[in-house]
Amino acid sequence: MSNGFSKSNGKPTLYIKAANGNVLIVVLYVDDFIFIGNDKTLIGEFKEAMKNEFEMTNLGLLKYFLGIEVKQMHDGIHISQEKYVGQILERFKMQNSKAAPTPTTVGLKLSKEDSRKSVNPTLYKSMVGSLMYLTATRPDLMHAVSLISRFMETPRDSHWQAGKRILRYVKGTKGFGILYTTVNDFKLVGYTDSDWAGSIDDRKSTSGYMFHMGSGAISWASKKQPIVAQSTAEAEYIAANAAACQAIWLRRILTDLNERQEDGTTIYCDNISSIALSKNPVFHGRSKHIEIKYHFIRELVENGDIKMEFCKSEQQLADIFTKSFGIESFVHL
Numbered sequence: 001m002s003n004g005f006s007k008s009n010g011k012p013t014l015y016i017k018a019a020n021g022n023v024l025i026v027v028l029y030v031d032d033f034i035f036i037g038n039d040k041t042l043i044g045e046f047k048e049a050m051k052n053e054f055e056m057t058n059l060g061l062l063k064y065f066l067g068i069e070v071k072q073m074h075d076g077i078h079i080s081q082e083k084y085v086g087q088i089l090e091r092f093k094m095q096n097s098k099a100a101p102t103p104t105t106v107g108l109k110l111s112k113e114d115s116r117k118s119v120n121p122t123l124y125k126s127m128v129g130s131l132m133y134l135t136a137t138r139p140d141l142m143h144a145v146s147l148i149s150r151f152m153e154t155p156r157d158s159h160w161q162a163g164k165r166i167l168r169y170v171k172g173t174k175g176f177g178i179l180y181t182t183v184n185d186f187k188l189v190g191y192t193d194s195d196w197a198g199s200i201d202d203r204k205s206t207s208g209y210m211f212h213m214g215s216g217a218i219s220w221a222s223k224k225q226p227i228v229a230q231s232t233a234e235a236e237y238i239a240a241n242a243a244a245c246q247a248i249w250l251r252r253i254l255t256d257l258n259e260r261q262e263d264g265t266t267i268y269c270d271n272i273s274s275i276a277l278s279k280n281p282v283f284h285g286r287s288k289h290i291e292i293k294y295h296f297i298r299e300l301v302e303n304g305d306i307k308m309e310f311c312k313s314e315q316q317l318a319d320i321f322t323k324s325f326g327i328e329s330f331v332h333l
Helices: 040-053 082-091 121-134 139-151 157-171 232-256 272-279 292-303 317-321 327-332
Strands: 014-019 022-029 032-037 068-073 076-080 177-180 189-195 206-212 217-224 265-269 306-310
Touching: 014 040, 014 232, 022 040, 032 040, 082 121, 082 157, 121 139, 121 157, 139 157, 139 206, 139 217, 139 317, 189 232, 189 317, 206 232, 206 317, 217 232, 217 317, 232 265, 232 272, 232 292, 232 306, 272 292, 272 306, 292 306
Parallel strands: 189 265, 265 306
Antiparallel strands: 014 022, 022 032, 068 076, 076 177, 189 206, 206 217
């Protein structure tokens, strides 16, 4: 900060320096950092300032950072974790396994009350943790990994086999990642979806959301809801609220990066009832039991920060974060 940087309010490890219409952005992670700028003078001054203050090594153009491989090409930037995939396949002795076409079988349901034999909890947690880190560049794994992470305490063989299925899918898709291409319209767009009562154990639903800015996903999640939803509309409404909260945070980050979103952020939902609920401040019999915190989205819609729009189910990209699919639907999403 003594070098003229301002710290982001939304992300404490993000620093921005603006001067004469130019910008330098720095992201910290413990003692590593990456930076990007549009002015060579700013970049040079920053390098010298850091070298004078700390013992540092300049690794040059970003190619590898915390297990994430970065390919900078003339038509865009591709991020993946191919090397890391090879490491976890060797760790769990799956490098010679047969590749699977999807991370899960169609309609997969797992339960804590499974009667199959127990497996080593430490080994299982290691597998889940390894796969969880892989979701940093692999949104296609998010739902499957989120599902198996629910059984850390007493994992059974069925949970272990589900984890191995994900590893088999990963083996056949080592180089998969996200491609970010140049776009002229930096408009934040979101998708939200949920399944209803998908958990066998407690009948709770799963929320899923995804955001992108013209090309490539930049934020995504798949998470079991904290309460039992009494209808599909309620489950979708709770999921939409989670997406709206994430949208506000992303808008705040973009403002810090001088990419302020002037218009409200559109979030697409395939449930008309939940959209109506987000726009209707009237409490009635079907919604008065919903916790007050989930009505936060109504305020955002009223203020114009969020715009809830309808999309058809086949166009709902967030669907991949809520349930298992067959090959055709999975590849499409």
